Amino acid sequence: MNELVPRIQASTAQKARQLGSNEQPTTVPAPQKQYFGVLGQRHVICLIGVPNNGKAFVGRELGWYLEFFHGARVAYFEVDKYVDEGSREANASKLAQDVQSFLRSAGGIGASHGSNGKLATSGPPTPEGPKGISTDSLADVLADESFRDRKSMNTDSGRVAIVMPPRMSTMASMDDAQSKEVWNQTWTCSNALDRDWIRKKLKEDQHHDCKLMFIELELTDPELIRQHVAAAKPAERLKLEALRNWFACSFTPLGHTASSESHLSFLRYRNFRDMETHRMHGYLRMRIAQFLSVLRPNPNPTPTPNPNPTLNP
Numbered sequence: 001m002n003e004l005v006p007r008i009q010a011s012t013a014q015k016a017r018q019l020g021s022n023e024q025p026t027t028v029p030a031p032q033k034q035y036f037g038v039l040g041q042r043h044v045i046c047l048i049g050v051p052n053n054g055k056a057f058v059g060r061e062l063g064w065y066l067e068f069f070h071g072a073r074v075a076y077f078e079v080d081k082y083v084d085e086g087s088r089e090a091n092a093s094k095l096a097q098d099v100q101s102f103l104r105s106a107g108g109i110g111a112s113h114g115s116n117g118k119l120a121t122s123g124p125p126t127p128e129g130p131k132g133i134s135t136d137s138l139a140d141v142l143a144d145e146s147f148r149d150r151k152s153m154n155t156d157s158g159r160v161a162i163v164m165p166p167r168m169s170t171m172a173s174m175d176d177a178q179s180k181e182v183w184n185q186t187w188t189c190s191n192a193l194d195r196d197w198i199r200k201k202l203k204e205d206q207h208h209d210c211k212l213m214f215i216e217l218e219l220t221d222p223e224l225i226r227q228h229v230a231a232a233k234p235a236e237r238l239k240l241e242a243l244r245n246w247f248a249c250s251f252t253p254l255g256h257t258a259s260s261e262s263h264l265s266f267l268r269y270r271n272f273r274d275m276e277t278h279r280m281h282g283y284l285r286m287r288i289a290q291f292l293s294v295l296r297p298n299p300n301p302t303p304t305p306n307p308n309p310t311l312n313p
Contacts, residue, residue, distance in 0.1 A: 042210035049217040071157040092186035214266040
């Protein structure tokens with residue numbers, strides 16, 4: 001327990017066990033270095049790259065890391081869920097609106113959180129518990145709440161929006177024209193114009209400053225490419241083979257345009273091994289780079305035991 005929470009929390013938990021009750025359990029970790037640079041901040045992370053190169057895996061692992069180790073509230077925004085607004089511009093604006101709404105969400109003391117709105121009360125708390133809730137029912141409410149919801153009541157631990165481009169599993173059920181249309185959405189970030197539009201759109205909200213960064217994944221290792229193709233379903237492989245050249249031609253890598261995109265913060269991640277960073281300033285951005293430097297798509301294989309331990313390998 002001492003390895004997971006500060007000593008003050010461990011002491012509190014020990015006293016609670018001795019007394020048999022803890023009327024006001026600590027639900028927010030005490031200030032510690034892994035939370036510096038995260039509290040109250042807003043980040044938007046766009047994962048980009050050609051299809052079937054591990055973006056879903058990286059997004060899932062990165063979201064888990066940011067929530068578990070940094071306490072940030074993470075939400076995923078899938079581009080293929082925003083294709084029914086009537087036009088490419090309307091689709092992009094709708095996704096931007098939802099991202100900004102998430103980033104603006106209230107946090108900290110006084111915000112209304114909790115399961116089924118049970119703790120969304122008005123008026124100051126009373127000795128018996130929050131206004132309108134008896135002590136007996138308060139214990140049930142706290143038991144039903146998730147740790148994440150209770151933490152949100154007391155501190156704004158930061159919010160991170162992760163934008164996921166269309167997945168092959170979605171495009172596999174479409175014809176080629178529909179697949180191209182879905183892939184060609186603004187938030188797929190396949191070219192410099194779209195990436196600059198996103199930067200300007202997020203910058204419009206001057207009341208809630210957020211930090212934007214792009215993570216580009218690239219696979220050039222033949223073995224990694226083979227593994228990703230083998231892991232895809234038959235329909236996904238057929239779609240990938242049919243549109244592989246089109247996907248490659250429609251995508252402009254970060255920093256490879258005439259403008260060099262020097263104003264953007266981005267990280268290029270090649271073969272889950274090599275990394276190139278640009279303007280990655282700030283605590284959380286550097287922690288993300290550090291996390292990705294040790295992230296691998298497959299766990300390390302178990303070493304084969306030596307059949308004859310008396311001999312040196």
